[in-house]
Structure formats: structure tokens, C-alpha cells
Amino acid sequence: MTQDDRGTGSRERILAAAAAMFAEDVTTTLSVRAVAARAGVSTGSLRFHFPTQLALRDAVLARIYGRMLPDDPIRDRSAPVRDRLVNCLRQVLAPAGVGEQAREAWTRAHQAYIASNPTEEVRAAYFALEREGGRRIEYWLSVLADEGALPKEDHARRVRFLLTVLNGLSIERALPAQESILKAETDTLYMAVDCVLGRPAE
Structure with a gap:
């Protein structure tokens, strides 16, 4: 060498x-x-x-x-770790919108990936999107691991869990609600982040 x-x-x-x-x-x-x-x-x-x-x-x-993303909230060390991660996860949900906008997005997703048997090309496109979302979350977790907030290890299970939570919340945004969606969503995000960080829920 x-x-x-x-x-x-x-x-x-x-x-x-x-x-x-x-x-x-x-x-x-x-x-x-x-x-x-x-x-x-x-x-x-x-x-x-x-x-x-x-x-x-x-x-x-x-x-x-x-x-x-030079202004990524994960870099803001003045905020508590759990708030930083919740703010990052909110960024993922933001483009989906709420109400009608969320319903339109999920209608398109249903038509593309669920309503009919997707072609190999459609499946590949979906998996690419899923992997990109996973990589973004993995990056956030690796930043926190570098700071000592998480163990330095493969975060695959944590990433899968957070992706599942985000998918559920994005579907919930498209459904009728009896209470404030954003309040319930915030509570759920903090619960998920506390679970990932290994902290008792607050």
C-alpha cells in the first residue's frame, strides 16, 4: 500500500x-x-x-x-436528543400533508402498489424509496450513536420500527379523526423515539 x-x-x-x-x-x-x-x-x-x-x-x-440538508435538526446540539430525532421524523411526514392532501397521496400509493399486482419495475421503485427512507433514518441514528446517545451497532431493527411508525402515522393523516391529528402524532413520535433511545416514556 x-x-x-x-x-x-x-x-x-x-x-x-x-x-x-x-x-x-x-x-x-x-x-x-x-x-x-x-x-x-x-x-x-x-x-x-x-x-x-x-x-x-x-x-x-x-x-x-x-x-x-445542512440545517438538519439532528445537528442542533442545543436541543435534547429526543426532540432532535422527533423533529427529523416530522420532516418525513410533512410532505404527506393532512386531510385531503394525505388522502390523495395514499390513493396514489394504493393504486400504484396495492390495487393491482405491481410489476417488477414498480416493485423496484417502491423498494428504492423504502431504502432511501431507511438510509435517512439510519443516518440520524448514526449521528446519535457518534454522540453516545445510542450504541454503535447496526440500527436495522430501529430503522424498521421507525419506518413502520411513520407509515402508520401517514395513513392516519388520511383517515377521519376525532381529535387533533398533530397532537396524537406528536405523542406517538415521542413514544417511538423513547423506545428507540431506550428511555422510559415521559
């Missing part, structure tokens, strides 16, 4: 190559060999900078979302 392979130049090339691979195909798994080949570095150099695939994925997600 050359000195340049271990320098900051190779780390930047690896991150740029992995980010480009995500941009081209959101379903990519970032295999060590493929990223190293794309970056023009050895697999040993990649492992030097990123000992595990999880470390590489977290670094790439941090770079992508750091540039795409």
Missing part, C-alpha cells in the same frame, strides 16, 4: 466513489471491492479508512445528508 493510499486523498476518493454509486443506484450495497475499484484504491486502503461496511456506509450517509 502506498503512502498516498493511506493519505486523505484516498479517503476522499473512497467517499466520492461510494456517494456516486448511491446516486446512480439507491439499492447499491457498497461492496468493498466495488467501491475500492471505483475509487482506484486497494481494498486494504479502503479497510484502513473504513474497517467495516457499516463504518463506510455511515460516513457516506453523513457526507450525503450533510451536504443535502
Whole structure:
């Protein structure tokens, strides 16, 4: 391995190559060999900078979302951890709207993915959207893990749980309600975040 392979130049090339691979195909798994080949570095150099695939994925997600969302609430260390994560999850729900707007969105989703047997192309598009949502949540959790608010581990179960909560809340936005949707939604988000953070519900 050359000195340049271990320098900051190779780390930047690896991150740029992995980010480009995500941009081209959101379903990519970032295999060590493929990223190293794309970056023009050895697999040993990649492992030097990123000992595990999880470390590489977290670094790439941090770079992508750091540039795409510089004002991401997860970065606001002046706010409590649970509030930051709830505010991030609210961002995911915001585009769905409430009432009529939410009903229209869910009608379109039902027609595309549920009403008829989806084609392979439609299934692939859905899975790509789901993976992108999961990556965004995974990024938020990795930021909190770096701060010590969560264990540094694979967050797949936490991501799946939060995605399920968000899906349920977005459907609830489209249904008739007897009380304030946003109040009930806030209570649910805090309960989910407390569960993910391993804290007793407040």
C-alpha cells in the first residue's frame, strides 16, 4: 500500500466513489471491492479508512445528508436528543400533508402498489424509496450513536420500527379523526423515539 493510499486523498476518493454509486443506484450495497475499484484504491486502503461496511456506509450517509440538508435538526446540539430525532421524523411526514392532501397521496400509493399486482419495475421503485427512507433514518441514528446517545451497532431493527411508525402515522393523516391529528402524532413520535433511545416514556 502506498503512502498516498493511506493519505486523505484516498479517503476522499473512497467517499466520492461510494456517494456516486448511491446516486446512480439507491439499492447499491457498497461492496468493498466495488467501491475500492471505483475509487482506484486497494481494498486494504479502503479497510484502513473504513474497517467495516457499516463504518463506510455511515460516513457516506453523513457526507450525503450533510451536504443535502445542512440545517438538519439532528445537528442542533442545543436541543435534547429526543426532540432532535422527533423533529427529523416530522420532516418525513410533512410532505404527506393532512386531510385531503394525505388522502390523495395514499390513493396514489394504493393504486400504484396495492390495487393491482405491481410489476417488477414498480416493485423496484417502491423498494428504492423504502431504502432511501431507511438510509435517512439510519443516518440520524448514526449521528446519535457518534454522540453516545445510542450504541454503535447496526440500527436495522430501529430503522424498521421507525419506518413502520411513520407509515402508520401517514395513513392516519388520511383517515377521519376525532381529535387533533398533530397532537396524537406528536405523542406517538415521542413514544417511538423513547423506545428507540431506550428511555422510559415521559
